[in-house]
Every structure is written in structure tokens, then in C-alpha cells.
Amino acid sequence: MQTPARYLKRLLSVLTASLLVTAALAQELIVYNAGSSELIEDTVKAFNAAHPEIKVTVVSAGVGQHTTRIQAEAENPRGDIFFGASVESFQAIADLFRPYTTANDADFDPKFVDPAHRFYGYSQPLQAFIVNTDLMPLETAPKSWADLAKPEYKGKIILANPSLSGSAYAQLAQMLQLYDWGLIEQIVKNASFVSSSQLVFENVARGEIEIGVTGESNIAQLISEGWHVAAVYPSEGTGLRWDAMGIIKGGPNPEAAEVFMDWATSLANYEVAAKYFRRPVRADAPAPEGLAPTTEVPTFDYDPDLAAANRDADLKKFDEIFSGN
Numbered sequence: 001m002q003t004p005a006r007y008l009k010r011l012l013s014v015l016t017a018s019l020l021v022t023a024a025l026a027q028e029l030i031v032y033n034a035g036s037s038e039l040i041e042d043t044v045k046a047f048n049a050a051h052p053e054i055k056v057t058v059v060s061a062g063v064g065q066h067t068t069r070i071q072a073e074a075e076n077p078r079g080d081i082f083f084g085a086s087v088e089s090f091q092a093i094a095d096l097f098r099p100y101t102t103a104n105d106a107d108f109d110p111k112f113v114d115p116a117h118r119f120y121g122y123s124q125p126l127q128a129f130i131v132n133t134d135l136m137p138l139e140t141a142p143k144s145w146a147d148l149a150k151p152e153y154k155g156k157i158i159l160a161n162p163s164l165s166g167s168a169y170a171q172l173a174q175m176l177q178l179y180d181w182g183l184i185e186q187i188v189k190n191a192s193f194v195s196s197s198q199l200v201f202e203n204v205a206r207g208e209i210e211i212g213v214t215g216e217s218n219i220a221q222l223i224s225e226g227w228h229v230a231a232v233y234p235s236e237g238t239g240l241r242w243d244a245m246g247i248i249k250g251g252p253n254p255e256a257a258e259v260f261m262d263w264a265t266s267l268a269n270y271e272v273a274a275k276y277f278r279r280p281v282r283a284d285a286p287a288p289e290g291l292a293p294t295t296e297v298p299t300f301d302y303d304p305d306l307a308a309a310n311r312d313a314d315l316k317k318f319d320e321i322f323s324g325n
Contacts, residue, residue, distance in 0.1 A: 027053055029256040032069070032248070033060045034166060035084035036198070039276045043083075046272050047263050054256050062196050063089050063166030070096055070248060080251035081260055083122070086166035088173065090119045090244045091308035098249040100258055104265040112242055112281040119246030120265050121281035123273055125215040126297060127171055127239070129232040130201050130222075136210040144235045145175050148211075149186035156210040157191040158200050161322075163315050165197045166243075171213050172314060173307035174239040178300065181317065188321050205229055217277035220290040224277075233292075239302025242281055 033040040037060055044056045061069075063085045070082065074096055082090070082097070090097065097118035105113070112121030131141045136156070142148055148157060160168035175183060192209070194200060200212040201219065205227040219231040245264055247257045263269060270278075270285035277288040287293075307314075 027055065027253065027256045029054050029056045029081065029253050029260055030079045030251070031056060031058050031081045031083050031260075032066045032079040033058050033083050034063045034066055034086075034089075034243075035060075036276070039273070039278075040083065042275070043264075043269065043272050046268060047260065050263055050268065051259055054259065056260075062164050063169075064164040067093055074250075077248050077250045078252065079248050080253045080257040081245065082119075082248055083245045083264075084243055086125070086170050087119075087121070087242050087244050087304050088170060088308045088311060089166045090114070090246060091304060092311050094118055096249055097246040098251075098254075100247050100261055102265040103262040107282055107284065108265070109281070109283065114244075114246070119244040120261070121242045122245050122264075123217070123278035124240070124242050124281060124294075125167060125170075125217065126233070126241075126279060126294075126299070127167065127174065127213060128216045128219060129234065130204045130212045130214050130219045131230050131232055132204050132207055132210055132228060133230050134207060134228045138230055138232070141230075141232055142211060142234075143232065145178060146183060146236070148213075149183050149190065151190075153211065154190045155192075157187070158203055158209045158212045159187075159191045159193055160197040160200050161193045161195060162318055164195050167197045167215055168213075169311065169315070170239065170241060170307065172318060173310070174300075174302055176310075176314065177239070177302060177306065178236050181321070184318070185321050188318075193322070201229075216291060217279070217288070220277035220288065224290060231292075233297050235298060237298045237300030240299045241302050241304055 040058050044058060066082060067089050071093060099117045101117045129142055131138060142153060162169040162172045197214060201214040203209050204212040205222050216231055219229060222229050247261060251257055267285055270280045270282055273280060274286045274288045277291055279291060
């Protein structure tokens, strides 16, 4: 029979162990997601299969909304991870991310990692024209960035506002690295603009309008679902660019953020991404079915550093042109 002292000692031991387990299970992680809700849902599900002790809360919004939020919260960050946003967006506010060398750092080509290890590459969102083939035969669709300015496409193009969408700013930056503002002025006259990149490919797929510009993964996903759309890569080339993920400096859950980044840079995460037609940055990651090999896509030497450096000035100039039309 246990003495009262031994019983109390054993009870305290059990309670302590229980509290430690509860503390371990109480870890939280807040992810600011710039991609699709379906993709992040599956990503979190796969992460939790490996790390059930971490409760993940996802906040989804456009890249512009998230970068504004991260800047506004700089003195008291609320988020831990910024996920799936364009590298230009990360570079524009790079000082607000914390350096961290992940467990999988050696598996990355250095060109897909911030030199200070503040963010890592996720996928290569190559931009393409999405064409509704019920509304427009491919032979009459635009074949180049310059074609978007032609009079015959007036009222037939939908684009996202680059002030609100990271991918839309990347599209603007690519055209500016190939042409000048004269082309942009004509395209603005030809196109209608929406608040998010998702609205672009959705409206084209539904037959609301003929042409849009979006990431190739969105087009491949729609084709796999039976929508009558096709991808056209601009003949001058689409920029070889990438999106990223990183730890927000001063976030509330730094240890959980590191666990997530270790997992997110592993092959397990890229296997999830491949299901959503995301072209991987890791050479050993599975390539999505339905995408043209990178070697067959016309590309040009896009400069994301220049795009990031010019972002504020470019958006100011775009807003002036947009408001004048």
C-alpha cells in the first residue's frame, strides 16, 4: 500500500507529465497564405500528418494585402509564415523576414534561396495567356506580350490589378523588362481589371471573357477538370521566376515556424504541390503531369531584383495610367 507521501509524489509526476504533453500539443502556427485555399488546405493536412502537435491557422488573402499587413504589423507581428507569394514581394520587404537555414538547404539550387536565407523557393509560377477556346480559336489568340496591345483584342482581355496581386505585378514587370510604358498604356485601354488573380482564370474558364494572363498551374488545373481553355506562352518568353515561403521576423511562434519550414522545404511538400500543377524549384521533386517541360517553354532572363526595386515606382505609374482611362 502506498504511503500518502509516495502517492502524492506519483500524482505530481503524472500531472507534470500530463502538463508537458498538453504544452507540446498546444503549439500554434499562423500562416499568411497567398495561394489557393485548396492547395494550402492539403498542405496543412500533410504537415499535420507529420506534426499533429502543431495547430495551424491559415489566413488567406492577396499578396498585396498580405505585404501591407506584414508591414503594418512589423512592431508586433501576428503571423509566423508567409507562404506562396512571389519572390518580388518577399524581396520588397525582405528585412521583415528572419534568416533560417532549413534542414534541407543542401537540396536547393542557391538561385532559389535568398542569400541571407530569409526565404526559400516554393514553385516556378510561369505566366501564360489563358484562352477560352469556345470563344476564341487558338489561331486567332494573342501569341506575344505585344499582341495584347492590338486593337482587335480590345474588350477581350481580363487582368488582375498589379497593386493587389503579386502575380499581376510580375506580369507587369515582365512586360516592362521587354518593352516600355507605351505598351502598358495600350494594354490598359484594351483590358478590364479585377481585384484578384483568381478572378482572371475563373472568368475566362466560365466564358465571361476570351483572354487572361495567369500562372500556368491554374490553366493546367482547369484543363484537367474539363474546362475549355488552353495555355499560350508568349513568344518573347515568360520570365523564369519563382515564388517563396519564409518566416516572419518576430512572429509569435518561432519554434513552430522552424518546424514548418523544415517540412515545407522537404520533398513531402513538393509532392503536394505537384498535385496542383506547381512546377517545383527542387530538381529532385516530382514534376506535375500536364505541364510542358521547362525546356520547351520560351523564357527570358527575368530580373526579379530589378522588379522588386522598381515596384513602388511601377505601381504608382500604373495607377496614374489606370485612373486616366
